Amino acid sequence: MKAITLLGSTGSIGTQTLDIVENNPDKFRIVGLAAGSNVEMLARQVRQFRPEIVAIGNEAKLAELKAAIADLDYRPIIVAGAQGTIEVASYGDAQSVVTGIVGCAGLLPTIAAIEAGKDIALANKETLIAGGPVVLPLVEKHGVKLLPADSEHSAIFQCLQGVPAGGLRRIILTASGGAFRDLPAEKLASVKVADALKHPNWSMGQKITIDSATLMNKGLEVIEAHYLFGLGYEHIDIVVHPQSIIHSLIEVQDTSVLAQLGWPDMRLPLLYALSWPDRIYTNWEKFDLVKAGDLTFRSPDREKYPCIGLAYAAGEAGGSMPAVLNAANEQAVALFLAEQIQFLDIPSTIERVCDKHRDDFTATPSLDDILNADRWARQMAIELNQQAVAKIF
Numbered sequence: 099m100k101a102i103t104l105l106g107s108t109g110s111i112g113t114q115t116l117d118i119v120e121n122n123p124d125k126f127r128i129v130g131l132a133a134g135s136n137v138e139m140l141a142r143q144v145r146q147f148r149p150e151i152v153a154i155g156n157e158a159k160l161a162e163l164k165a166a167i168a169d170l171d172y173r174p175i176i177v178a179g180a181q182g183t184i185e186v187a188s189y190g191d192a193q194s195v196v197t198g199i200v201g202c203a204g205l206l207p208t209i210a211a212i213e214a215g216k217d218i219a220l221a222n223k224e225t226l227i228a229g230g231p232v233v234l235p236l237v238e239k240h241g242v243k244l245l246p247a248d249s250e251h252s253a254i255f256q257c258l259q260g261v262p263a264g265g266l267r268r269i270i271l272t273a274s275g276g277a278f279r280d281l282p283a284e285k286l287a288s289v290k291v292a293d294a295l296k297h298p299n300w301s302m303g304q305k306i307t308i309d310s311a312t313l314m315n316k317g318l319e320v321i322e323a324h325y326l327f328g329l330g331y332e333h334i335d336i337v338v339h340p341q342s343i344i345h346s347l348i349e350v351q352d353t354s355v356l357a358q359l360g361w362p363d364m365r366l367p368l369l370y371a372l373s374w375p376d377r378i379y380t381n382w383e384k385f386d387l388v389k390a391g392d393l394t395f396r397s398p399d400r401e402k403y404p405c406i407g408l409a410y411a412a413g414e415a416g417g418s419m420p421a422v423l424n425a426a427n428e429q430a431v432a433l434f435l436a437e438q439i440q441f442l443d444i445p446s447t448i449e450r451v452c453d454k455h456r457d458d459f460t461a462t463p464s465l466d467d468i469l470n471a472d473r474w475a476r477q478m479a480i481e482l483n484q485q486a487v488a489k490i491f
Contacts, residue, residue, distance in 0.1 A: 100372065101191050103130035103216070105183060105207055106198030108139040110303050111221045111247075114365050115196050115372075116143060122378065129192040132183045132199075132207070135159055141166035144174060151175040151189045153182035183207050188214035194372060196247065197222040200305050201428050202421075202472050205229045209465070212236045219371035221247040223322045224428070228421035228472060230325040232465045244326070245371040250319050251326055252367030253345035253358035258327075259375075261350060268349035269323050272339040273398060274299045276310035279340060283402040289441045291434065299342040299362050308431045312444055313398060317409020318427075321420050324413055331414050336406065338396045360385050404445040412452060418460040418471045419452065425475035426451035439483055451478045 102119065106112045112133070119126045128147040133140040135156035144152055144167050152174050154163045160178040167174075177185050180203075187195055187207035195211040196219040197204050204222035209229070211218060213236065220226065226233055226244075237244045246252050250271050258266065277296050278286060294311040295304060302310070309315035320334050345367075347357040360366055361383060369378060400406050405427070412423035430447040433439045439447065455475065460467045 099124065100126050101129045101193050102126055102372065103132075103186060103189065103192040103195045103211070104128060104198065105132045105187060105195065105204065106134070106200065106222075107131040107143055108133040108136040109198055109200065111196070111198030111364065111368070115198065115368050116147065118365055118369050118372065119147065121380075125378065126372065129190050130186040132186040134199075137162045137166055145170065148172060149174055151177065151186050153177045153179075153186040155179065155183055157182075180206070184210045187211040188216070192216055194219055196368070196372070197225060200224075200303060202228050202424060205233075205468075209233065209236060212240055212242055215240055215242060217243040217245065219245050219247040219368065220251075221368065221371075223248060223251075223318050224424050226325050227318050227321045228424045229465070229468055230321075230420065231417070231463055232468060234325060245374055246322075246326060247368050247371035248319075249362075249364060249367050250346040251322060252370055254323065254327060254348055256358045256370065257346075257348045257356040261348070261356075265350045266327065266329065266348055267333065267351045267353070269327060269329055269334045270347040270349065270355070271316060271319050271323065271334065271336050272342070272344050272346050273313060273316045273336055274310065274342045275338045275340055275398075276313060276315075277307070278311055279338065283399070286402070287440065287442055291437060294434075294441060298340070304435060305428070305431055308434060308444075309427070311441075312405045313403035314405035314409065314427050314444075314448075316398070317406045318424065320406075320409055321413040331410055336398050338398050339393065341390065341393055343390050343393055359390075405448065408445060408448055408452065415459070416461070418458075418463040418467055419455065421463070421468045421471045422452055422455045422475040423448060425472040426479045429476040429479035433479070433483060443483065447479050447482060450482050451475050454478060 104115055128149045130151045131149045132153035137159050157178040184207050188210040194217045197208050198221045202224050204225045208225045246255050277294050295307050297307050316336050323334050342362045344357045344359050347355050349355050412419045426448045430444040
């Protein structure tokens with residue numbers, strides 16, 4: 099039985115991971131849970147899975163959480179805040195830590211888990227994108243496994259099983275195209291938050307759904323693929339595949355192409371990250387090629403989706419630039435969700451922040467450099483949009 103700690107337990111990744119644990123009680127047990135602010139759901143999870151340690155990210159809700167589980171017949175350790183989440187990540191005998199925290203907030207807990215010798219089921223792409231120059235050396239130093247738990251990179255990882263060293267030639271990441279894949283580019287200026295949150299294929303959190311609408315999610319995945327699989331950016335491609343049946347592909351040296359197919363279900367990559375190298379039987383709906391129907395593909399429109407080009411440019415620059423790109427994107431998406439900027443302001447904000455970072459670019463960043471770049475980029479994204487508003491009035 100594998101001992102698991104789950105970061106981001108009340109989010110989409112967290113609830114689907116717990117669904118796997120619930121349906122495989124002989125294979126997995128929960129050691130720690132960390133959530134943001136959803137006390138009601140977290141309390142239910144504590145009652146069901148009986149973790150040894152629990153963290154609530156919102157410190158103001160610590161007393162509420164304690165009261166919600168005060169009648170339990172056992173006493174878990176209860177902590178709060180960012181430091182509490184770090185404590186959960188490094189705690190006890192958990193063999194694997196699932197990182198489902200949204201955004202760069204997952205970086206420090208992931209590092210803590212690695213330094214505690216725990217394998218990582220990486221469902222938080224921003225951690226590696228921002229912190230790759232620091233995270234990868236730590237993975238090697240502590241001899242832990244970093245296993246992708248998102249759909250696209252899990253597909254690549256699965257296709258690579260049995261491919262000899264040096265056999266990988268190209269990665270092909272598939273993209274659904276997001277909420278606006280069939281919308282003419284000239285109409286993007288008037289789209290609203292509610293429009294962008296209507297993903298056609300996947301049920302995800304707000305931030306990643308907006309990233310899918312801008313296709314920044316795919317740009318970020320290009321950077322993540324570079325760090326995970328070691329290919330140069332010229333060997334990582336994107337193709338729009340509206341059906342989301344092929345989750346990604348690899349081309350090997352003899353031009354053979356291998357693909358991983360399945361229904362759009364995040365539980366599959368999560369399960370594989372937790373069970374690798376084994377395959378666990380499930381009673382999920384079997385894949386049916388006839389039911390899946392036609393599978394189509396098209397090139398992404400880089401003029402309609404400028405975030406793709408921004409991500410490639412930041413990845414190729416390397417150093418601290420991906421951290422700035424990621425932070426600027428997170429802040430711009432937050433501003434859009436708060437209806438403080440328009441949809442097309444997201445890529446323009448990211449581009450301006452990255453341009454301003456060129457004077458302070460660090461080629462070989464330390465953890466402090468990355469954290470400072472992250473803070474700076476978020477503040478710069480806010481300031482640039484405040485200046486734009488001030489000019490209007």
